[in-house]
Amino acid sequence: xxxxxxxxxxxxxxxxxxxxxxxxxxxxxxxxxxxxxxxxxxxxxxxxxxxxxxxxxxxxxxxxxxxxxxxxxxxxxxxxxxxxxxxxxxxxxxxxxxxxxxxxxxxxxx
Amino acid sequence: xxxxxxxxxxxxxxxxxxxxxxxxxxxxxxxxxxxxxxxxxxxxxxxxxxxxxxxxxxxxxxxxxxxxxxxxxxxxxxxxxxxxxxxxxxxxxxxxxxxxxxxxxxxxxxxxxxxxxxxxxxxxxxxxxxxxxxxxxxxxxxxxxxxxxxxxxxxxxxxxxxxxxxxxxxxxxxxxxxxxxxxxxxxxxxxx
Numbered sequence: 001x002x003x004x005x006x007x008x009x010x011x012x013x014x015x016x017x018x019x020x021x022x023x024x025x026x027x028x029x030x031x032x033x034x035x036x037x038x039x040x041x042x043x044x045x046x047x048x049x050x051x052x053x054x055x056x057x058x059x060x061x062x063x064x065x066x067x068x069x070x071x072x073x074x075x076x077x078x079x080x081x082x083x084x085x086x087x088x089x090x091x092x093x094x095x096x097x098x099x100x101x102x103x104x105x106x107x108x109x110x
Numbered sequence: 111x112x113x114x115x116x117x118x119x120x121x122x123x124x125x126x127x128x129x130x131x132x133x134x135x136x137x138x139x140x141x142x143x144x145x146x147x148x149x150x151x152x153x154x155x156x157x158x159x160x161x162x163x164x165x166x167x168x169x170x171x172x173x174x175x176x177x178x179x180x181x182x183x184x185x186x187x188x189x190x191x192x193x194x195x196x197x198x199x200x201x202x203x204x205x206x207x208x209x210x211x212x213x214x215x216x217x218x219x220x221x222x223x224x225x226x227x228x229x230x231x232x233x234x235x236x237x238x239x240x241x242x243x244x245x246x247x248x249x250x251x252x253x254x255x256x257x258x259x260x261x262x263x264x265x266x267x268x269x270x271x272x273x274x275x276x277x278x279x280x281x282x283x284x285x286x287x288x289x290x291x292x293x294x295x296x297x298x299x300x301x302x
Contacts, residue, residue, distance in 0.1 A: 072265055073234055075215040080235035083130035089143065092125050092150060096118065099154045 113157060117166075121153070124167045127236060131171055134231040135178055137220045145181075149174040168242045175228065175246060182224075218268035222261055229257035230265075 132142035152173050160169050232243035244254040
């Protein structure tokens with residue numbers, strides 16, 4: 001863990017990026033735990049434990065999952081609210097007032 | 111049939127969320143509004159079967175969803191145009207970060223299996239309870255919960271892939287992404 005990673009990454013180590021601008025995390029498919037490595041924008045590879053910067057945007061299991069879920073929740077709400085906040089198209093208001101005037105056929109049939 | 115002014119007002123005020131649900135279900139705003147139109151007509155002629163005091167939006171969602179699926183079964187061989195349209199926009203869109211995020215997320219949402227997408231929208235955005243959402247989708251509450259969880263896990267995978275292709279230019283090698291990695295990792299971590 002203290003040793004910086006060699007350049008030749010094992011083929012199973014693949015970078016996964018959680019969001020734009022975040023560091024790259026390497027997760028090893030074969031291992032149960034992701035190897036805790038961070039790739040900075042300058043493509044410098046640093047084991048997480050030896051990071052000196054004070055911005056802990058690296059992957060931490062529960063913490064990062066919570067952040068991702070929050071992020072998903074916000075995006076989801078934004079996509080939904082984007083439509084909800086639109087004015088109601090006239091066609092629907094016209095439809096309802098039209099329906100209000102005409103007796104419902106299904107209703108008569110009952 | 112006389113529809114009380116209150117019920118009519120409630121119907122009208124349900125339209126925005128009905129549209130939002132329809133868009134998220136079918137991914138196409140024009141088709142969504144056709145679905146809403148059909149739903150309102152069907153709802154109107156069946157208003158006697160709505161028990162006042164229960165959640166009107168949930169009742170309307172149920173109708174809309176039934177229309178969507180019966181139509182979907184007819185059109186099964188058609189590719190939903192949302193996927194293609196959004197993917198095409200993504201491929202050519204300039205890197206305007208904020209807006210891209212939004213499109214990325216919508217595209218990812220549309221790639222979810224429909225049962226997972228509707229579960230996520232109903233629970234995560236529409237404000238329905240698990241019980242109400244399970245009623246809309248005609249499934250057990252436990253099923254609804256597991257669909258929401260699987261939807262979240264799948265979104266994490268999809269968003270990771272989309273972002274990494276943006277990022278590749280910065281780090282001068284094309285990362286080989288195995289979409290399963292994130293899913294495996296997070297399903298092991300898996301807690302809400």
